[in-house]
Amino acid sequence: MQHEYSLKRAGASLPVFLQLKLHRAPARYLAAHCHIKQNRHEDALGILGEKNPAHLITTNDSARRKLQAVTNGLTSKQHGKGKASSRLERVDRSEEREYADRSDVKYEAAMCYLRGLCFAKRNAFDRAKECYKDAVRIDVQCFEALDQLMKNALMSPGEEWDFLDSLNFDTIGPDVSEGGDAQEAADLVRNLYITRMSKYSRTEDFTNALDTLSTHYRLSQNPDIVLAKADLLSSTSQFEAALVLTSSVLDQDPYNFACLPLHLALLYQLHHTTALFALSHDLADTHPLEPCTWLAVGTYYLSTSRIPEARSYFSKASLMDPHFGPAWIGFAHTFAAEGESDQAIAAYSTAARLFQGTHLPRLFLGMQQIQLDNLAIAREYLTSAYEMCKTDPLLINELGVCAYKEGDLESAIRSFDLALKIADDNEAPPQQSREARLNLAHALRKSGRLAEALEQFDEVIRLGLRDASVFAAKGLVLLELEQAFEATVALHEGLAISPQDPLASELLAKALGLLEGEGVLGGADEEAIDVGVRNRVQELRKGGGGGRARRRGVRHSDGMDVDGAADRLRRPP
Known part of the structure; x- marks a missing residue:
């Protein structure tokens, strides 16, 4: 309350101050910042204006400098109404930047960031994205703007890396008091920014940045670096290793809210229900006003299949922060878990609109359309997701499923093979690719490549997927290979798991019918033993x-x- 009262007092006294310092960037920034803290975003935007100072933008390539018509930063009132006021001069943008006070440049970048917050409040995400990008272009050390771009997934993976390559890190000055080197400072900031980029592309650059920060700059225990490593491991399906890292971050800071969404996802993926309960209970006691708290509670209920409760808490988290992506995804998952495809599609569509830079909502939309057999629409969503991210094994597997249902078996086999290859290149645990391998086995069986299909079914079973339907499919392949006795063995294993499985029962009856008149050893061997x-x-x-x-x-x-x-x-x- 005292903090809010101080903000109101500051906001009340600012108009007088602004009349005295109308054109000073620090005054405008302070006034707008106070209005935003009071949730008066329209008033803040009125102070800031809706246009960014594009003349202050620099790039990393001096050859890209563009000439711009300017009035040397003076208004018509300052010039008067003579010819001089309308005369435009063409100057190099980098030269114009030099005219501006260095501290004013930082304030202008900060005001671009505040404009982005105001536009985001309006749900004008395209304009918010441009404001955030301009803030970082003007002041490459405006990390708050970069953070908004990354955590709200406003850019696709390709856009993120292109944007990073366009930044001019040479504008970063060294720390003179510590005898710093300009190039060293630029490299440090660039490597730190790389750790915030998408993990689905340019993985080698990402890994090199992590190694440099961990060894050269001795930041291996820094929570942000550890979290980046965990995120990379999670994107390659190495969930156990990622959970070890997120747990280490939370051991140092139990309420690191940047780490918690990933940690919750890993606990859910690995079925650590007890840990989810303990964490959500603690957060509800200590941080009831944080959206992440109710994300944790919803995740716990989802893991225990209490879907209505999970939906309620995901909804609460999204209402507290309408731009909180994990809450929207969890909310949509609750409908998908109950087979409510229409509601799930609506929720995933909202997530896709809010978070235009991530492929996941489009992937989930495609999966829902596949379940509804709307294959043409499903392919549109999946293709759109693939254009954003070409290295997600789950996405490529779903493209294969769509092709399989369309009857394009060769395309399906290529997709499943590619998904397995990417998972192998990522050094993901083999168990994480069992579904893709099972799909490959079915596609091979249906295309008549029975020996290869049998090999894949055996590998799936070896990896621990002991399901009656898997054994039934293996039994079917063995029957098609005229190995009736081996088929009965596989089908008996399936029925031992699920005695009422109709497909396995039907196939077993057929296999036993084929075995009538044949001994267990069959043919000449049995006749010789009989004699x-x-x-x-x-x-x-x-x-x-x-x-x-x-x-x-x-x-x-x-x-x-x-x-x-x-x-x-x-x-x-």
Whole structure:
């Protein structure tokens, strides 16, 4: 309350101050900042104006400098109404920047950032994005603007890296008091910014930046660097390793709200329900006004399949911060979990509109359309997502599923193969790609490549996916390969898991029907054994084989009832 009262007093006294310092950037920035803190964004925008000072923008390539018509920064009132006031001079942007006071440049960048906040409040995200980008272009150290661009996913992965390459880090001055080097300072800031970029493209650059910051700058234990490493591991499906890193960050700072959304996602992915309960309970007690708190509570309820409660808390988090992406995604997931595709599509569409730079909402929209068999619409969403991110195995797997349902088996097989290759290149645990491998096995089976399909089904089972439908599919392949006995073994394993599985039961009946008239060994081997058994019986009987002879035969045959075995082997079908 005291803080709010101080802001109101400051806001009340600012008009007088502004009349005295109308054209000073620090005064305008301070006034607008106070209005924003009081949630008076329109008043703040009235002070800031809606246009950014484009003449202060620099790039990393001096050859790109453009000439701009300016009036040397003077207004018509300062010039008077003579010809001099209308005379325009063409000057180099970099030269015009030199005319501006260095401190004013930083304030102008900060005001661009505030304009972005005001436009975001209007849901004018395109204009907000340009304001944030201009803020960083004017002052490359305006990290708050970069943070808004990254955490709100306002740019696609390609746009993020192009934007980074356009920044002029040479404008960063060294720390004179510590005898710093300008190039060293520029490299440090650039590497720090790289850790905020998308992990789905230019992974090598990202890894090199992390290594440089960890070793050369000795920031290996810095929470932001550790979080960036965890994010990279998560994007490559190495969830256990990522969870170790996020846990280490939270051990140092239990309420690091930049880390918590990723940590919650990892706990959910790895089914750590108890940890989710403890964390959400603690956050609800200590930080009830944080949207991330109710994201945690919703994630816990989602992990325990209490969908209505989860939806309620995800909704609460999104109402507290309408631009909180994880809350919108979780809210949509609750509808998808209940098969409510229409509501899920509406929620995912909202997320796609709010967070235009991430491919995930479009991916989830495509998945919902596949479930509804709207394959043409699904392909549009998935293709749009693929244009934004070409290295997500889950996305490529869904493209394969869409092709499979459309009957384009060769395209489906290529997609599944590519998804597995990317997962392998990312060094993801094999268990994380079981679904793509299973889909590949089905596509190979349907295209008639039975031996390859059988190999993939065996690999899926080896990786731990022991499901009745998997064994049923393997049994079907074995039947098509005319290996009826092996098919019965696979189908029995499936029915041991799910005794009422209709497909496995039907296939087993068919396999047993094919085995009628065949012994377990089949063909010539069985006939040779049958002849051998008959000869052995005759020898025993010729030797006066009463009861003791028959008992000796039993002992020599390792417990097999020879007569009974012979009878069974000779029994007609």
